[in-house]
Amino acid sequence: MEMGVPFAVLKSFDALPDVGHDIDLLVGRNLRDVRSMILKRFNCSAVTLTFCDRQAGKFSTFVQGFHSDLELYTRFSQLGEEYVP
Numbered sequence: 001m002e003m004g005v006p007f008a009v010l011k012s013f014d015a016l017p018d019v020g021h022d023i024d025l026l027v028g029r030n031l032r033d034v035r036s037m038i039l040k041r042f043n044c045s046a047v048t049l050t051f052c053d054r055q056a057g058k059f060s061t062f063v064q065g066f067h068s069d070l071e072l073y074t075r076f077s078q079l080g081e082e083y084v085p
Contacts, residue, residue, distance in 0.1 A: 007028075008025070009023070009024065009026075010073065010076070023071065024071045025070070031073075038063075043064065046061050056073065057073065057075065
């Protein structure tokens with residue numbers, strides 16, 4: 001699906017072999033626009049976030065008919081995770 005805004009897919013491998021179940025998208029400054037578009041287009045609602053998630057600028061939702069949650073980020077913000085160069 002064409003979103004009309006730039007984004008990158010994020011995936012951390014801190015719990016291999018489990019690669020998680022969610023879809024993380026880095027949308028930068030476009031968070032508000034992408035959030036509105038997803039809520040309207042997929043008829044879903046936002047998930048209540050933890051304090052840390054709110055501080056990281058995260059948005060999360062479950063899209064009907066899809067088994068994974070969709071998370072949007074304004075910046076790299078996986079707090080406490082290790083990065084492999």
